[in-house]
Amino acid sequence: MRRRSAPQRKRQPSTSEDQTGAQQNSEDGNKFQSPSDNGALTEISREAVGKLLRRANKVGTSRRKKTAEFEPEQNGTQVLDPMLQPKTSEVGHCSRNPSGNASAGEKCSSSGEDHLDNKEELDDSDWEDGVVARDDHPVTIELNMTPNSTVKKQVRRASAEDKELAELVHKVHLLCLLARGRLIDNACDDPLIQASLLSLLPAHLLQLSNVEKLTSKDLYPLISWFHNNFHVKNSTSRETSPCFGLASALELHEGSPEEIAALSVALLRALNLTARFVSVLNVSPLKPFQVASGSSCGIFKTSTPMISKRKLDFKSPQEALSCSERENACESSLAHSQKSKKCRVTKHMDQSRDRPIVEVRNDSAAKSKASETQDSNLESCLTDKSRKSKRKGDLEFDMQLEMALSATAVESEESKNKSAANPESSCFSCPSKRVKRVTVEESSTSSQVISTAIGSMKVGSPLYWAEVYCSEENLTGKWVHVDAVNLIIDGEDKVEAMVAACKTSLRYVVAFAGQGAKDVTRRYCMKWYKIASHRVNSTWWDPVLAPLRDLESGATGGVNDLRKSQIISKQSDTRDSFVPTRSSIEDIELETRALTEPLPTNQQAYKSHPLYAIEKWLTRYQVLHPKGPILGFCSGHPVYPRTCVQTVKTKERWLREGLQVKPNEYPVKELQRSIKPQKVQDSEADDYGCSDSVDKIKLYGKWQLEPLNLPHAVNGIVPRNERGQVDVWSEKCLPPGTVHLRFPKAFSVAKRLEIDYAPAMVGFEFKNGRSYPVFDGIVVCSEFKDVLLEAYAEEEERRQAEEKKRDETQALSRWYQLLSSIVTRQRLNNRYISNSLPSEMPTGGQCMNNESITIVGESYDKNHNVRHQQQVEQCDSTSVVDASLSTPVKDHEHVFLKEFESFDSETSLLTKRCQCGFSVQVEEL
DNA sequence: ATGCGCTATACGTCTTTGGTAGGC
DNA sequence: TGCCTACCTTTGACGTATAGCGCA
Numbered sequence: 001m002r003r004r005s006a007p008q009r010k011r012q013p014s015t016s017e018d019q020t021g022a023q024q025n026s027e028d029g030n031k032f033q034s035p036s037d038n039g040a041l042t043e044i045s046r047e048a049v050g051k052l053l054r055r056a057n058k059v060g061t062s063r064r065k066k067t068a069e070f071e072p073e074q075n076g077t078q079v080l081d082p083m084l085q086p087k088t089s090e091v092g093h094c095s096r097n098p099s100g101n102a103s104a105g106e107k108c109s110s111s112g113e114d115h116l117d118n119k120e121e122l123d124d125s126d127w128e129d130g131v132v133a134r135d136d137h138p139v140t141i142e143l144n145m146t147p148n149s150t151v152k153k154q155v156r157r158a159s160a161e162d163k164e165l166a167e168l169v170h171k172v173h174l175l176c177l178l179a180r181g182r183l184i185d186n187a188c189d190d191p192l193i194q195a196s197l198l199s200l201l202p203a204h205l206l207q208l209s210n211v212e213k214l215t216s217k218d219l220y221p222l223i224s225w226f227h228n229n230f231h232v233k234n235s236t237s238r239e240t241s242p243c244f245g246l247a248s249a250l251e252l253h254e255g256s257p258e259e260i261a262a263l264s265v266a267l268l269r270a271l272n273l274t275a276r277f278v279s280v281l282n283v284s285p286l287k288p289f290q291v292a293s294g295s296s297c298g299i300f301k302t303s304t305p306m307i308s309k310r311k312l313d314f315k316s317p318q319e320a321l322s323c324s325e326r327e328n329a330c331e332s333s334l335a336h337s338q339k340s341k342k343c344r345v346t347k348h349m350d351q352s353r354d355r356p357i358v359e360v361r362n363d364s365a366a367k368s369k370a371s372e373t374q375d376s377n378l379e380s381c382l383t384d385k386s387r388k389s390k391r392k393g394d395l396e397f398d399m400q401l402e403m404a405l406s407a408t409a410v411e412s413e414e415s416k417n418k419s420a421a422n423p424e425s426s427c428f429s430c431p432s433k434r435v436k437r438v439t440v441e442e443s444s445t446s447s448q449v450i451s452t453a454i455g456s457m458k459v460g461s462p463l464y465w466a467e468v469y470c471s472e473e474n475l476t477g478k479w480v481h482v483d484a485v486n487l488i489i490d491g492e493d494k495v496e497a498m499v500a501a502c503k504t505s506l507r508y509v510v511a512f513a514g515q516g517a518k519d520v521t522r523r524y525c526m527k528w529y530k531i532a533s534h535r536v537n538s539t540w541w542d543p544v545l546a547p548l549r550d551l552e553s554g555a556t557g558g559v560n561d562l563r564k565s566q567i568i569s570k571q572s573d574t575r576d577s578f579v580p581t582r583s584s585i586e587d588i589e590l591e592t593r594a595l596t597e598p599l600p601t602n603q604q605a606y607k608s609h610p611l612y613a614i615e616k617w618l619t620r621y622q623v624l625h626p627k628g629p630i631l632g633f634c635s636g637h638p639v640y641p642r643t644c645v646q647t648v649k650t651k652e653r654w655l656r657e658g659l660q661v662k663p664n665e666y667p668v669k670e671l672q673r674s675i676k677p678q679k680v681q682d683s684e685a686d687d688y689g690c691s692d693s694v695d696k697i698k699l700y701g702k703w704q705l706e707p708l709n710l711p712h713a714v715n716g717i718v719p720r721n722e723r724g725q726v727d728v729w730s731e732k733c734l735p736p737g738t739v740h741l742r743f744p745k746a747f748s749v750a751k752r753l754e755i756d757y758a759p760a761m762v763g764f765e766f767k768n769g770r771s772y773p774v775f776d777g778i779v780v781c782s783e784f785k786d787v788l789l790e791a792y793a794e795e796e797e798r799r800q801a802e803e804k805k806r807d808e809t810q811a812l813s814r815w816y817q818l819l820s821s822i823v824t825r826q827r828l829n830n831r832y833i834s835n836s837l838p839s840e841m842p843t844g845g846q847c848m849n850n851e852s853i854t855i856v857g858e859s860y861d862k863n864h865n866v867r868h869q870q871q872v873e874q875c876d877s878t879s880v881v882d883a884s885l886s887t888p889v890k891d892h893e894h895v896f897l898k899e900f901e902s903f904d905s906e907t908s909l910l911t912k913r914c915q916c917g918f919s920v921q922v923e924e925l
Numbered sequence: 926a927t928g929c930g931c932t933a934t935a936c937g938t939c940t941t942t943g944g945t946a947g948g949c
Numbered sequence: 950t951g952c953c954t955a956c957c958t959t960t961g962a963c964g965t966a967t968a969g970c971g972c973a
Contacts, residue, residue: 619965773941
């Protein structure tokens with residue numbers, strides 16, 4: 001605090017300094033405002049800088065030492081954080097703020113002498129570290145606070161509030177994306193769109209609807225046709241209904257990746273195939289401050305070119321692509337391998353993804369021509385474009401693309417030959433086709449000159465695809481991944497890499513059908529442990545999806561055909577009437593995937609891996625039991641199943657769960673107990689006296705426990721611990737034969753009845769830095785429970801009666817006080833305010849008007865002075881008992897004769913009447 | 926690009942059994 | 950005299966999760 005006080009003092013209005021500052025300002029007339037303008041400018045400057053600083057402060061609440069920080073002062077001026085000034089003094093110590101206002105620069109005087117004159121400054125040795133510029137030239141302070149320049153050091157850790165907010169946003173975003181997926185799915189069912197698609201379909205492809213034993217191979221011609229006829233374009237920011245969007249895409253034969261994928265689903269459904277629309281829910285991060293990834297940064301999707309370029313990592317996609325290209329090149333070298341087909345398919349995808357990085361041309365006329373372009377044309381085209389491209393990343397990409405193309409050149413020749421012989425595979429494996437597609441899509445992109453990087457993120461982004469149920473794929477049938485946008489079929493194992501290459505994480509993959517949805521992330525995510533922590537808690541997510549799962553299952557699940565059901569039933573050897581549905585079989589498939597995840601190769605992944613563990617990353621209260629089997633090794637550390645990880649606790653902790661350590665069990669783990677503060681204060685001799693055993697926390701595992709065996713209550717005596725109480729952590733902790741009575745003052749009842757009891761301690765609370773036991777009720781032997789409850793009930797009744805009596809007495813007293821005060825007031829009013837008959841105010845009160853008051857519920861005693869009741873009558877009241885009898889009478893004193901009284905036994909109301917017609921009701925208590 | 930080790934920081938968990946004055 | 954209540958004063962050590970950074 002002392003450091004802060006010194007500069008504050010310096011900021012006191014100092015004429016000499018201000019004058020100097022003004023001179024400096026005038027010397028640099030172009031840059032600085034004249035003093036007369038200082039006011040306005042100062043305000044503006046203050047405001048602007050204040051905003052920035054507030055933001056900076058917000059961002060940099062932690063690690064202040066690393067960041068230059070300013071704080072707005074009470075008087076509106078800013079001052080360099082004293083903690084930082086020595087570090088920044090070389091730049092700003094002797095500078096003036098352009099505004100001429102008291103600022104960072106003001107802390108140092110305009111000359112060295114002035115600086116030294118200030119004794120306080122000399123005294124404050126903390127301020128002597130900086131190098132002070134002593135020349136008289138004005139120096140401009142560079143705050144270095146612009147977001148761009150200091151982002152690297154602006155580190156702020158997420159607070160609990162940040163985390164909560166991020167989670168809420170994450171959840172809401174998830175729900176929104178789910179809803180959107182359902183809308184798209186609904187649009188896919190649109191009969192008009194489906195009919196239109198069918199009308200475009202060549203006749204030979206219509207046969208697909210008649211295929212009974214569908215395999216993924218059967219889909220190739222269809223998807224190929226679709227892929228060649230519907231293209232992804234750089235989407236604009238139009239916001240239309242999904243149905244309209246699909247119709248529009250259908251009409252134009254081009255649309256966003258989402259629309260194209262949805263159209264493919266519509267087409268598949270039109271052909272009576274069971275198809276889902278699958279979407280990667282690229283949701284805002286669950287953790288705060290994480291940069292939203294890939295093609296959608298945060299909630300606000302970047303499907304529009306409005307995204308800030310700064311947010312995009314221009315290099316990364318290219319680097320990723322270069323990597324994938326290299327990979328492809330390597331894979332391509334295995335041109336004759338059996339698996340080459342899939343590899344090539346992947347290449348198609350990769351290149352289609354790569355494509356947008358090359359600057360797009362506005363060449364719609366070339367669209368049709370381009371579809372027939374050959375390799376050479378493409379290469380020349382690419383080369384031309386590469387020349388136009390100025391960015392380093394683009395150049396790198398082009399080089400990598402060339403390398404990839406050259407690496408696949410041999411293959412392409414062979415593929416051409418093959419394609420001729422094998423038309424089915426031609427569209428997937430032939431590089432010429434691939435090239436053709438690339439060219440087509442390049443040409444078909446919109447004429448908008450947008451960032452190529454943005455385009456690269458969008459076009460071909462593998463975020464949407466279809467899943468088709470192929471009954472012949474497995475023994476049980478299988479959902480097959482069909483990415484019509486990138487022309488990939490059955491490439492589920494490639495999706496993760498594709499998505500990763502687009503800097504997007506595969507946290508939620510949801511399949512939509514029949515207005516429902518199902519989480520199928522497991523099918524596409526090979527490294528679950530990497531995304532698990534980025535997904536919302538399943539206790540929230542599962543119930544959210546549950547109704548949608550049912551809808552989806554109802555639409556697609558259908559019972560598997562009988563033959564397979566029987567096979568399954570026999571295999572599972574279950575006698576119950578379990579009939580596997582597509583949905584249940586898929587569930588099994590996904591669960592199997594969950595249980596057969598490959599071992600991670602890095603150690604840290606085992607820290608919170610749901611399946612595997614290594615001893616190194618166990619927590620303090622975890623042990624391996626049994627220590628085996630070893631599933632593998634990671635960096636020399638044996639890997640164990642997570643099921644071997646057991647939680648160990650102290651005896652006391654187990655006691656709370658109603659368990660106790662078996663006799664003759666040794667602690668499975670011992671921890672060093674932290675030294676208590678009291679012990680620190682103790683003498684050394686005491687420390688020597690402490691044995692090791694005392695300082696150790698002994699931990700036991702579940703397998704060393706048995707149910708709690710507390711001593712029975714005997715002869716009405718409650719067994720208690722060494723403190724004379726019973727620790728009631730739960731019902732399990734009660735000694736047999738005892739009960740826990742929690743009603744208040746139970747101990748007093750027990751004491752009165754001379755029943756043995758023990759205070760029930762239910763926990764601890766921390767106050768004043770100490771922990772105090774919290775007691776709630778008593779523990780007594782079971783046989784006394786009824787007696788105690790009865791006695792308590794009696795006592796409670798008696799207590800309530802007493803309380804009621806006390807309340808009534810008090811109420812009566814208060815009414816009396818109230819009425820007396822009213823009477824007194826009225827009397828005073830009559831005497832001193834009313835001019836009519838001030839001296840005739842009778843003590844007994846008068847009937848001033850024809851109004852009467854009905855007192856209900858108030859006590860009336862026969863012995864009570866009737867005058868009180870009469871006096872009450874003077875009060876304003878609207879409850880006239882009998883208006884016809886009431887006539888205005890002055891100077892009349894009511895007389896209530898017994899013969900005019902009437903008593904209503906039902907309401908206990910006694911009605912008294914005066915001869916004048918006035919009546920009053922009183923309640924008999 | 927990735928994994929690893931280290932560091933810093935926010936936050937959660939565990940810890941764990943009053944003393945005294947004053948009113949009734 | 951004995952019982953009840955309010956007040957005092959706001960722990961802190963440690964572990965875990967997480968993020969950043971540099972290095973290999």
